[in-house]
Amino acid sequence: MRDVPEGWRQVQLKDCGTWWSGGTPDTEEPRFWGGDIPWISAASLKDFRITDSDRRVTRAGSMAGTKVVEPGTVLFIVRGMSLKKEFRVGVARGRVAFGQDCKALLPHTSIDGTFLGHALKARERNILAMVDEAGHGTGRLPTDLMGRLEIAMPADLAEQRRIVEILDALDEQIASANRELAKRREVGAGFVANIFKADFRSSWQNPTVGALLEGSGTIQIGPFGSQLHSYEYTSEGIPVVMPQDIIDRSISPDKIARVSTRKARELARHLLVPGDLIIGRRGDLSRCAVVRTENEGWLCGTGCLRIRLDSKRVLPEWLALAYTQDYCQRQISAMAVGSTMPNINSGIIKALRVPAPPMEMQRKAISALDAQRDGLSAAELKISQLIRIKQGLSEDLLSGRVRV
Known part of the structure; x- marks a missing residue:
């Protein structure tokens, strides 16, 4: 014992x-x-x-x-x-x-x-x-x-119950924080739905993505399997963004694959810069994210498309938001190819029509969404901190290392 x-x-x-x-x-x-x-x-x-x-x-x-x-x-x-x-x-x-x-x-x-x-x-x-x-x-x-x-x-039964009171209080704080997070997400979803109401869209421009690429804008398909083999991935090096890394219009680094610096130089045409959009081109076709400063120098991976805009008519953040909404997703679903798994290509993306309100409205909407995203991040951080506190305190209280 x-x-x-x-x-x-x-x-x-x-x-x-x-x-x-x-x-x-x-x-x-x-x-x-x-x-x-x-x-x-x-x-x-x-x-x-x-x-x-x-x-x-x-x-x-x-x-x-x-x-x-x-x-x-x-x-x-x-x-x-x-x-x-x-x-x-x-x-x-x-x-x-x-x-x-x-x-x-x-x-x-x-x-x-x-x-x-x-x-x-x-x-x-x-x-x-x-x-x-x-x-x-x-x-x-x-x-x-x-x-x-x-x-x-x-x-002593009373000591057992005092320990329970402490752990229950922490559980209630975690539950309250989760309720706050759910409410923030609900408000955010309602805000986005309100932006894209049909009666608003009717007065906006409706250009194709191809028209928004006029000038030096480009669409680049990620490397094919013959250019980037599975054995070339490493535990350290330059991150390579795959479709599964695109979550909620952001790039998640949690499980991202990497390649050596030498391999990244070979794939230099697929490098990402801030302001690029990266889209999953097969499977779940709703994945779209804006490349941030912290993602600069990463690679567009197999299964993705990179869009580099050269337009004063739409913000990359707005295009990423619009792309995930029903209006655009219905077009994508109708144009997608492939019998077993839906796929899209550069031609389909160029033909996609995007609701484009005045730039000032785009800026205000994205600014409000960024504030909501910051609120979500703060709520998620609070929950993770409470969970860590409870885990540490549980170990101490339930082993008797810390007495009540």
């Missing part, structure tokens, strides 16, 4: 309370389904606080092959695809029934159920190491191994 702080004890999970197995009432029997008792399955156990489910059983269903447990019961997944990457555990806030892919543990009166749920989630890495495969990629968590898992906890 590991060392535990004074006033704490180490308990195997099998000795923490009463274990229950679940089941599924006959799905062909209407009398069993559509009631008011949530029925929890591997698919629906997604929240730590279990309050409801997309499927509910009736009183008759609750007595027909499943099990109903009381508030405070800990439920966790023992079989399912999700076990390959995460351990789902939650605590019932009301009476719930559950399926055979879950186990339920009603803790002894000396153990707080929410504390036990937090303690199990904190041991996720150890628990996932126990998972084996039940066939067809389905993960299986052996109950005997799970039962031998050792959990450290305060002997």
